[in-house]
Every structure is written in structure tokens, then in C-alpha cells.
Amino acid sequence: MDVTTAEGRSALADFYRDALLGDVVPFWLRHGLDREHGGYLTGLDRDGTVIDDDKSIWFQGRGAWTFATLYNAVEKKPEWLDAARSGIEFLRRHAAAPNGKLYFTVTRDGKPLRMRRYVYSEAFAAMANAEYELATCDAQALKDAIRHFDAYLDYSFTPGRSSAKVEPATRPMMGVGPLMFCMCTAQELRKYQGEVVVRGRTLTEWIDWSVGAIERDFLKPEHEALMEVVAADGSVIDHFDGRQLNPGHAIECSWFVMREGRLRNDRRLVKLGLTILDWMWRRGWDEEHGGLFYFRDLRGLPVQDYWHDMKFWWPHCEALIATLLAWTLTGDPKYARWHQDVHEWSFRHFPDPEFGEWYGYLHRDGRLSSRLKGNTWKGPYHLPRALWYCRELLEESR
Secondary structure, X not given: OOOOOHHHHXXXXXXXXXXXXXXXXXXXXXXXXXXXXXXXXXXXXXXXOEEEOOEEHHHHHHHHHHHHHHHHHOOOOHHHHHHHHHHHHHHHHHOEOOOOOEOOEEOOOOOEEEXXXXXXXXXXXXXXXXXXXXXXXXXXXXXXXXXXXXXXXXXXXXXXXXXXXXXXXXXXXXXXXXXXXXXXXXXXXXXXXXXXXXXXXXXXXXXXXXXXXHHHHHEEOOOOEEOOEEEOOOOOOOOHHHHEEOHHHHHHHHHHHHHHHHHHOOHHHXXXXXXXXXXXXXXXXXXXXXXXXXXXXXXXOOOOOOOOOOEEHHHHXXXXXXXXXXXXXXXXXXXXXXXXXXXXXXXXXXXXXXXXXXXXXXXXXXXXXXXXXXOOOOOOOHHHHHHHHHHHHHHHOO
């Protein structure tokens, strides 16, 4: 399906819609909804059998965002709104510790299990509540969206507010992840709520601040790479963790930036996003077997994590979006070719035609590593988001 032709775009839009609405969403509605305690179960075997019923809080937000987005942007199906409500209500009942910070995991009925230092649960809860408020005009959802984003900013960027991964007195470092999700969360909130002021900045100002820090500290033209972590002064840390690149994560960042540039008609932002995509595609694409490596080393040295050459589902989802958005913005046939490459590799290896959805974890050559369809990290988010957003882009050009 060639995106450079009208017929190809039309066929691909239909393909993504069918995969989303005929395969992926039904799988999660059938197997992932907890009809007893509310929220979503993600510890699923190949056929949807629940093999672990603990719940990650960030997936209560991720799932609620997905179902509310489907309701708002695709079709006003009551079952999708009910599914979104289930996640929102579980968050309200069970997500927060006594100090207000959200847990990372809880039991099926909501008893706390684990608190983590980072605050991505808050980011996804903010996004979910913003989308849910549009669907329902629920005043509490709007308050919760702002409250969770405020907490995300506080714990992510207030010095000393949360514990560091590495002793900061010995090796101070910064990560690109918090900046990426500051940008993405602010984009989602602004989409419906306008220029809300949180912690002294408007949502657009938070986006600009995040992009500025990413470009200044993490983008390395001399290496043609986007770093995952850097020293406090933005320099490269010449150790395993400091040199480690995550091409899928960087490619996700690239389309966040391109999306902002497209919204503003800002050619500089578009170029920045394209630069990140170009550099990290070259570093991440496996020329021998196809697909995207999980980790690479900045200097081409061995990577310490043993899964470095595996093919995970989510980087390929992010690459589907980034390459199609890049082609939409530029018309450059290179991006059409890259989109076709990642589309063909992904749909040849990840889907399960018998039971539906995608497997999450493959060996380098595309052989199945695990038959899991869901766990703490995989659920109704990256894949449905990619299918929905790619379809939206293609529908615009029909």
C-alpha cells in the first residue's frame, strides 16, 4: 500500500481502521475490562486468559485515554465511554497514596503494591481525565487533569522532590523522558482546555520549555543522536547508561515535536522533529533482519542489557506514526519508504491472526520470544494509538 498514491492512502486508512476496530479494540474489550472491580486487566496470555490480575496505575490512565479518544474521535459508542469511565473511576478510588502521589501497581481490587520514584502514572491520568472531560463534561475530570499534571511537574522538575536513580552527589544526570511527557501531556490538555496555567506557565509555555531543554541538552549534532540521559550540564556520560540510546523512545519524541510544529505551522519545529527521526532511524533500523533494535550504544560499543537487539512492539508503533507524519509534512519519498518498511515488518511479525492483537516481544529475527499479549508495560495504548492516529492522517488526505 503506497502512501504516495490516493489509492494507496485509501487502502491503508481502511487497513488501519479494520485492525483497530476489528481486532485490537475488541480484544481489550473482551479480555481487558475488569467487570467486577473496574479498570483494566493487562496480564494476559495469548488467548486473553488472565494470568496475573495486579494492575498498573499508569495503564488505568492509558486505557481510559484510549477508550475516551475512540469515543470522542471515532464514534460515540456507549461501550467505549463505559470502558473509559471504568478506568477513570478506578483511578479515583484506588490510585492515590495518602500523600496524593499515584501508585505504580495495585492489586486487582485496588490495594497498594508498589510506589515508584517516577510519575508517569500522573501524566497518563492527566491525559485520560482531559479526554474523559470532553466526552462527559465531568467537572471532576477537569480538576483531576490539572491536578495530576501539576503533580507530574512537581515531582519531575522540582529539585529534590523525588529520589534520583543514581546518587546525584556522585553522578548528577537528567533524563529526556520527563521532558517528552511534559510536552505530550501539555499537548493533550491544551487540545480541549486551552491555555490553562499550571505552576506559573501556560501549557504552550511548558511545551516550549520542554522542547528547548531537549534540543539544548539531549540533541547531539556531533553524534547525530538524541540521548536518553545526560550529565547535569548536558554533556555525554561515558558509561553504559550514559551512552545507551533508545531509538523507539527518540522516534516517539520526534513525532511529538513534529505534531507541535504542524499545529503551529512552525517549520523550525518540524525540521527539529525530522532531524531526530532521521538520526535515530539510521541508528535503530536493523538492516539485516528488519525492525527496530531496542537499545544501541552511542559509540557502537556493546550494550549491557541482554534484550538490546530484541524487537518490542511499541517502538514499531511509534515509528508507524513518526514516518507517516513525516511524509505528510514533507512529501519526501524517503519517509513513505520507511513507513512501508516498518508497516510490512510489523504486520508480518507482531499480529496473532488466531486470537487477535499483537505479541509484544520478538527475537531479533522476528521469532516469537513471549506469547504475552499484555503485562505491566503492554496494554491498550501504543498500538491502538498508532492505528488511530495513522488512520486520522490518511483520512485527511483521501
